[in-house]
Amino acid sequence: MGTKWEQELDQMRYSRRKQIMDATFELVLEKGLMDITIVDIVKKAEISRVTLYKYYNSIHEIVFDIQLKILNELSELLDERLKGKNGLEKLKDYFATFITMFQTHPDHFRFAAIFDQYYQSSYPTLELEERYQSYTKQGIVLIEQIIDEGIHDGSIRKGTDPIMMAQILSHITMGTTQRIAVRSEIYKTESKVDSEEMLNYLMTFLASSLAADQPQ
Template sequence: MSLKWDSELDELRTRRRNEIIKAARKLFLKKGLPKVTIRDIAREVGVSTVTLYKYYKSIDEIASEVKRQLLFEMKPFFKGVSTEIPAYEHILTWLQQWNTYLIEKDDHLRFQASFDLYYPKQIEQVYYLDLIRISGESILKMFEKGQVEGSIRTDYTANELTAWTFNNLLGVVHRVAARGSLLEEDFSLSTEKMMEMTIESIVNYIKKS
């Protein structure tokens, strides 16, 4: 009887935690991370804040869980390229896949941009790099492959090129997701054009001349 009771309690805890994350995610994506409170989440779930704190210690813990969930959902946008093409072209395709992700999931990227601003040490960029791969290979390995093939410049190490590429790309992607309409007003330049120019500048820089 005790084992059955324990099992039912575990199921209830898991279900309630999932309800909290689902509600928090909905609010974060709709209102933005800084504008959501524990009280808002509790109200959305239909429980008291006291009850909510039994499952999560803080809104920071909830935000971290939502961030991990969104990161894992990025995987389908970065599918491998089946044809035998140089590493340089694999990298170009990967950059273009980021543009697709931005178009279809801009609300996810707005949340990620806010999260990285408020919690800069919670999820390291190496975690992104390990998760978002190029045709199944780590980004670093793809740059190393390109240097061996002769399609990627060699005056910088593969690690340096990986860091430069990823940070430049993510910086623009996050800014466009968070402030796209304002940027278009300020500079009379569409966000689509900004992304096109960013990708072009990156591939031109990393390509061996």
């Protein structure tokens, strides 16, 4: 445990990073990633360029920190739900977590969609790539473990490939939620169904399609 001065310094650093990340988050949602600059960020955060460069070397580093923060919030929400249940129930809770996050933080998915589109073919540095992929792999492994557990406890169909299905479910859940979040205003006028109802229907369908026909 550090001294009071060290704790205050850590808190100041955390607050400053949060200030920079919050400003960048808002700018990305307003203008996209192509059109924001360091000048935009320091103006939005009401800090100097010198201060920003004490914490970040590039916009990419800020954006990746925001994306990882979003994924971490999703992970923490999952940790609260996935306790003491069989595989299928955990899978349902996994799906429900996306719906809850969509209800409470739809802009998280809007940001993630912009992030994925901007970095669709490559990452800016090897360090950021390794850091990000290390985190995303944890999410895929979690789904694999849930499916494998469900196969063994008899709640999920035998013959399901945990590795293949984990990839499929990850793309479907994240991709669909991102698209709905990005086009939420348009869906209100062009779609005959409510966005949340659509997500609920999809998640229920996915869970039922993987459920074992009969208890083992």
